[in-house]
Amino acid sequence: xxxxxxxxxxxxxxxxxxxxxxxxxxxxxxxxxxxxxxxxxxxxxxxxxxxxxxxxxxxxxxxxxxxxxxxxxxxxxxxxxxxxxxxxxxxxxxxxxxxxxxxxxxxxxxxxxxxxxxxxxxxxxxxxxxxxxxxxxxxxxxxxxxxxxxxxxxxxxxxxxxxxxxxxxxxxxxxxxxxxxxxxxxxxxxxxxxxxxxxxxxxxxxxxxxxxxxxxxxxxxxxxxxxxxxxxxxxxxxxxxxxxxxxxxxxxxxx
Ligand code: SAM
Numbered sequence: 001x002x003x004x005x006x007x008x009x010x011x012x013x014x015x016x017x018x019x020x021x022x023x024x025x026x027x028x029x030x031x032x033x034x035x036x037x038x039x040x041x042x043x044x045x046x047x048x049x050x051x052x053x054x055x056x057x058x059x060x061x062x063x064x065x066x067x068x069x070x071x072x073x074x075x076x077x078x079x080x081x082x083x084x085x086x087x088x089x090x091x092x093x094x095x096x097x098x099x100x101x102x103x104x105x106x107x108x109x110x111x112x113x114x115x116x117x118x119x120x121x122x123x124x125x126x127x128x129x130x131x132x133x134x135x136x137x138x139x140x141x142x143x144x145x146x147x148x149x150x151x152x153x154x155x156x157x158x159x160x161x162x163x164x165x166x167x168x169x170x171x172x173x174x175x176x177x178x179x180x181x182x183x184x185x186x187x188x189x190x191x192x193x194x195x196x197x198x199x200x201x202x203x204x205x206x207x208x209x210x211x212x213x214x215x216x217x218x219x220x221x222x223x224x225x226x227x228x229x230x231x232x233x234x235x236x237x238x239x240x241x242x243x244x245x246x247x248x249x250x251x252x253x254x255x
Contacts, residue, residue, distance in 0.1 A: 006100025129174035210235035
């Protein structure tokens with residue numbers, strides 16, 4: 001059960017305080033916590049925020065938290081899978097969590113497509129944090145790096161050793177801070193096309209961008225080559241060397 005739901009509970013309260021501090025929470029803020037577990041972070045977050053909505057998939061843990069916080073009006077516990085949960089649309093939100101590592105990328109991808117938040121502070125596996133902040137040319141540069149950096153400024157804040165959890169995880173943990181850009185590099189109506197091109201480009205990351213897109217998009221090679229050149233990119237380079245601005249231009253010229 002522990003492994004299946006990523007249940008490595010934080011036991012060091014100072015780390016919980018440090019995570020909450022990184023989120024710059026104001027007394028007017030509504031915070032969504034994903035996977036509150038036994039509530040170590042929930043409690044700290046509730047001391048500074050207006051309201052905390054904590055979404056926990058495990059029914060038993062959720063029931064225990066509902067009972068524990070039944071007199072604390074600014075804490076709402078929701079027993080749900082965050083991937084199926086619709087956060088409130090009309091409030092400006094912050095997200096804070098010690099994420100379940102088995103779905104951390106899926107959770108981050110989900111929040112990136114929401115508009116009504118400004119800050120997300122997540123404890124995640126160090127390798128995922130490295131991918132989030134990776135620049136072009138690095139071996140960690142991936143769809144996740146670009147997806148995060150196209151919508152947010154990204155920052156690694158601190159590492160957390162396995163000894164701060166019970167049970168101790170096999171991996172090193174890192175806290176990352178995402179601040180949503182006021183003007184993301186793509187518009188809402190361009191997102192679908194942009195991510196289709198991006199995912200196609202990285203599907204065969206060892207191949208040239210021309211061959212990778214040709215294989216994934218099933219388009220005429222000559223035409224594709226002209227379009228890639230038109231966007232200012234060499235058809236012979238690999239996806240992992242193309243800047244975010246390069247991908248934005250590429251998505252614009254490809255129809
Ligand atoms: N926040 C607690 C802490 O720091 O000790 C628990 C963190 S633990 C790494 C991850 C938590 O996420 C667990 O309580 C687990 O049950 C919960 N969880 C796992 N998958 C989830 C999902 N899809 N939606 C919501 N919560 C989930």
